[in-house]
Amino acid sequence: MTAVVAFRAERPAFLWLLEREVLRFLNIWRYSIIGPVLSTVLFVIVFGNALGRHVDPVDGVTYGRFIVPGLFAQAMVNVGFFNGTTSLFEARRDRYINDVFASPLRWWEVNAALVGGGIVRAVIVGASTLAFALPLTGGSSIARPGVLVFGTLGLLVVVAQVGVIAGSLAKSLDHVYSMESIVLLPLGFVGGVFYSVSTLPHAWDVLSRFDPVFWLVQVERIGFLGQGDTSPAAALLVVWALAALLSAWSAWIFATGRLKP
Amino acid sequence: MSAWRASALSVRGLTKTYADGFTAVSGLDLEIPDGAFFGLLGPNGAGKTTLIGSVCSIVRPTTGGLSVFGHDYRTREARSLIGLAEQDINVDRFLSVRQMLIYHGGYHGMSRQAARARADEVLDLFRLSHKADARAYELSGGMQRRLVLARALLHQPRLLILDEPTAGVDVELRAEIWRLMKGLNAAGTTILLTTHYLEEAETLCDEIALLRAGEIVARGTSSSLRARYGARDIGELYERAMAS
Numbered sequence: 212m213t214a215v216v217a218f219r220a221e222r223p224a225f226l227w228l229l230e231r232e233v234l235r236f237l238n239i240w241r242y243s244i245i246g247p248v249l250s251t252v253l254f255v256i257v258f259g260n261a262l263g264r265h266v267d268p269v270d271g272v273t274y275g276r277f278i279v280p281g282l283f284a285q286a287m288v289n290v291g292f293f294n295g296t297t298s299l300f301e302a303r304r305d306r307y308i309n310d311v312f313a314s315p316l317r318w319w320e321v322n323a324a325l326v327g328g329g330i331v332r333a334v335i336v337g338a339s340t341l342a343f344a345l346p347l348t349g350g351s352s353i354a355r356p357g358v359l360v361f362g363t364l365g366l367l368v369v370v371a372q373v374g375v376i377a378g379s380l381a382k383s384l385d386h387v388y389s390m391e392s393i394v395l396l397p398l399g400f401v402g403g404v405f406y407s408v409s410t411l412p413h414a415w416d417v418l419s420r421f422d423p424v425f426w427l428v429q430v431e432r433i434g435f436l437g438q439g440d441t442s443p444a445a446a447l448l449v450v451w452a453l454a455a456l457l458s459a460w461s462a463w464i465f466a467t468g469r470l471k472p
Numbered sequence: 473m474s475a476w477r478a479s480a481l482s483v484r485g486l487t488k489t490y491a492d493g494f495t496a497v498s499g500l501d502l503e504i505p506d507g508a509f510f511g512l513l514g515p516n517g518a519g520k521t522t523l524i525g526s527v528c529s530i531v532r533p534t535t536g537g538l539s540v541f542g543h544d545y546r547t548r549e550a551r552s553l554i555g556l557a558e559q560d561i562n563v564d565r566f567l568s569v570r571q572m573l574i575y576h577g578g579y580h581g582m583s584r585q586a587a588r589a590r591a592d593e594v595l596d597l598f599r600l601s602h603k604a605d606a607r608a609y610e611l612s613g614g615m616q617r618r619l620v621l622a623r624a625l626l627h628q629p630r631l632l633i634l635d636e637p638t639a640g641v642d643v644e645l646r647a648e649i650w651r652l653m654k655g656l657n658a659a660g661t662t663i664l665l666t667t668h669y670l671e672e673a674e675t676l677c678d679e680i681a682l683l684r685a686g687e688i689v690a691r692g693t694s695s696s697l698r699a700r701y702g703a704r705d706i707g708e709l710y711e712r713a714m715a716s
Contacts, residue, residue: 227579309562
């Protein structure tokens with residue numbers, strides 16, 4: 212009988228796929244990195260600096276400083292989501308994903324590499340945004356470092372997993388791009404990026420809490436400014452519950468072979 | 473250790489019913505010996521691509537078992553032993569030709585150094601070295617076909633699955649692919665070939681199976697099948713087997 216020889220990788224296949232995911236967006240860096248950083252920094256300049264001078268401070272914080280955490284969250288949400296969506300959709304459309312499925316890569320490694328790619332891109336865009344936005348708004352202090360670190364980690368998992376799930380469900384390019392403009396953008400705008408939801412009528416305040424982006428913004432705002440529209444514990448709990456739920460959904464798609472070219 | 477060698481591919485009772493209710497393959501049994509050059513013929517929709525997809529973990533079978541050189545097809549061991557060149561040109565548009573080959577080697581567990589060296593080897597073998605830095609979509613159709621074959625061979629699989637590798641290629645490239653396939657088989661690689669070119673199967677394959685509506689209707693050497701169906705040539709054999 213043929214001897215059973217266990218598969219042994221000289222370098223983990225997962226690392227190769229993760230590297231490929233990073234290389235994919237670095238190859239299109241003008242679109243994948245520069246574009247999102249530039250547009251977010253422009254928001255900071257226009258809304259935070261130019262218009263912000265005419266807006267009253269929010270809870271004792273200048274308007275420019277107030278919107279930076281939300282814009283930081285929004286930038287990471289956009290690129291983290293879009294990275295997973297486009298990468299997976301294109302791999303399915305071009306049937307290149309078959310080369311990955313036919314290889315010794317395990318389903319959870321494929322999932323983790325796709326999520327990892329989205330996280331790396333979101334971190335690069337987020338960090339670059341902060342590098343410009345914080346000096347522009349004169350606020351580089353971090354009020355709650357623990358909330359910021361754990362909150363940002365949760366946010367990264369949430370947005371990268373949502374991107375991968377959307378990429379696995381999308382059936383056309385129209386689906387991919389419409390998810391950004393019809394779902395992501397409105398959720399961002401009503402998620403409290405530019406305002407405190409406590410200033411809204413009570414019904415809108417309550418409704419805002421059903422928007423996942425609201426919680427992603429809150430962990431960043433509490434982390435940077437030490438205050439938000441909710442408690443730090445509640446914000447972290449909701450973000451990590453979302454991360455766990457989405458990770459389980461994504462794992463189910465990959466593990467049960469529901470991901471189709 | 474006993475003297476017998478595990479089959480290159482063993483398929484037992486494979487059935488695949490898609491979500492829309494269409495059964496592409498029904499209770500299929502197939503055994504391909506180690507070292508064989510095996511041809512799979514059948515019309516479009518006969519279940520060839522579903523069978524190949526099942527073997528390569530691209531399609532999830534509804535029921536049945538598959539093993540590759542004695543390993544369950546789902547294991548990493550089995551998948552590391554298979555090389556697949558699909559009918560479609562399914563290439564990574566974000567990577568250069570050379571990068572695509574290197575990363576393919578990586579997915580099969582190769583070190584960076586080994587993957588680079590092997591990529592250069594197959595680029596040379598398939599006369600693609602001058603296009604190593606180009607993107608796959610910049611290549612001609614024939615070059616893209618060569619690239620897909622190069623990728624399938626990169627990790628030196630023991631079972632090479634070729635889904636219509638000569639479809640739409642010119643006479644010169646077809647002859648080149650034939651020579652390559654013969655050489656690989658002579659060196660010990662088991663080859664499973666699907667093709668619509670009957671003369672191709674007859675020329676290259678030791679054994680042929682005819683697939684119709686997800687079931688194997690005939691199997692044997694070309695000469696034994698011709699004798700069984702009283703056919704003068706493989707074209708007649710194909711028609712009679714499909715009509716029976």
